[in-house]
Amino acid sequence: AINNKNNSLIMRKIVIYVCGLFMVLAAFACVQKDNVNLEWKKEGQGIWKISVGKQEKVTLLSELDITPQWKAIEEIGDAPLAIDPKDVKTEVVDGKTYIRFPLDKDEKIFGLGLNFKTVEQRGRVMRLHVDHYGGSDNGRTHAPIPFFVSSKGYGALINSARYIDVWVGTSVRQDSSNPPVAKDRNTDKDWTAQPYSDNLEFLIPAEGAEVIVFSGKTMLDVVRRYNLYNGGGCLPPKWGLGFWHRVPSLFTDTEIEREVQEFRDKGFPLNVVGLEPGWMTASYPCTYEWDNTRFPNPQAFTKKMKESNIQTNLWMNPYISPKGELYDRIKPYTSSHTVWCGIVPDYMMSEAQRILIDHFKKHQLNLGVSGYKMDENDGYDSWLWPDVASFPSGTSAEQMRQIYGSLMQKVTTQMYKDENKRTYGLVRAANAGTTSFPYVIYNDYYNHHDFITALVNSSFIGVLWTPEVRASRTSEEWLRRMQTVCFSPLAMLNAWADGTKPWTFPEVAESVKAISLLRMQLIPYLYTAFADYTFKGTPPVRAMNLEEGYNMDEKMLQVSFDATNNPYALAIKKEVKDQFMVGNSLLVAPLFEGEKERKVILPKGKWYDFYTGEFAGEGEIISVSPGLDKIPVYVKDGGIVPMFPPIRQIDNKQYPLEVRHYGNAPGIYDLYDDDGETFNYQKGEFVRIVLTVDVDASNNKMGKASIPGGKNVWSYSDYIFRYMTK
């Protein structure tokens, strides 16, 4: 018995030792996993790459053939990193990658996808997942880009094509260096359901991920660096900045011609007609072949349009119908699952790309089509391919979902580029890396306020968005929507379902015409803003938060306790998301239906009314009631705005410019010009005309346009200075 007792004691000791050893090893392994080989590799000025765990073959950027604009990145200048690399923690556990960034008390986080309701993301939990936007900022959106910008002056992209979870300052760790203090809800009024959190945590469902970190002296510099890393912003053809009209789905060629004629007769601008599903022999799924009952001679149709300076843009979705000639050819390169009974091409495969391009060339590009509206590549779960689908390239359905829109953009952009033609179109899905592709995101959601918030948010993540106009309940709403779309990257009326026309509400038809003509007048300014997107990475339409001297004035409104609606008395963030910058010096503050008056936050410095040149305010909040036919627009002191005459269309003619100057500070402006339709600008065939306004001691203003010697100018014939502020 004694022996037995001794034996079992020895056994117990062995077990304890072995267990202990395992625990030490396990702890060691954990530490090893944490930050294992975390090397910050400097990629270029202000850009670092961190490779966490095992790298995946397919990432958000891996398939897009993007060339970073290194020279332009260097011109931004180096900037130290605003965080200590040691504070970025990573771990790979259970086949998943964890990445953690530190957050300071007052730090704000922007970006993380095309959100529609919120601008500042601290306090939010999201799963970044390509999808149609469904009304809440939960990460499911058309461009759920895992890139954030911090107010500290840095940003990071999680370059993974997975559904990424993110906790933006919501999670609280035991090992926090700045933990919140526990409070008693019974007795402490300051108790909150969201105690202070000092970290931003990502969870990537893969054994590794790449992180690309960008620094900048300002948030705008971070965004610019990010955009330039992604190849720089797209440069639309000049006609792309004119007015677009999408016709009802089943319109025939003659109906379109009649509509175009009506625009002409009424003096409304029109540069692009968009054809909706009815141009095809079948849609949902698609053939990408012309229906010859509605379009007996597509080539003659696009030619006729071009003779009236109108480009043709075609709607499509990715799913291919058995009724068309493409079906049999593409079938070997399609997914296991169908969508609307159409097969889903594997855009990852070069064979599939080749077959698609062949078909697009034969049926569209060679017939004079200027570009596409690529619909439905974001997908609703209930009709899209499921995550259990497989693709012949071996790419997982999840990764395909995250990059499908990006791949479609890449393939079609390249097709036009090979012909030395610029395209400009629409797309419903995008992700990181699409900044240089000439596509603008749109959707069906149609909330005017939220459309403007999306416009603001697009500027943090390197995408473009249009708050397109479709229909309205009232003439007031109609005009207010038209006013905002005319200050966006793509001014479009989408009448595919409603058959609306700009003059649908006669009582505001003149004002709609005036605002769309103002859009046309602003093209020299907008085109220059796009050139700055291309060459400098500066978003043409920007959040106020990216503007120097803007006071990020946002409040937490404490909402009272309510047992059923708000049992945790969660505070609501009240933030400014209804005003934005366009180009260097315009601040746009739209009004919405039902509003007669609004507040406008003017950043530091003097600001002037765009229409009158009068002083509007200086680093303050003003209240304005401009009347129905005006959208409030303000210009920075010394701001120069070059304008065309109120032309209906971009054609190949030259026009005299009215060069407006605002305020009393001297101004300088680098007006951009090129041929407007090819890629020759990439070979240096462009000009920067320097417009300056000097102001002397007695406030006399002297404007001058300097064209560098030997340089061609394409669109401007004269420079007539107008000093708006007396």
Ligand code: GAL
């Ligand atoms: C929708 C799209 C609309 C219109 C329509 C045509 O998905 O968002 O703009 O193109 O399809 O069926």
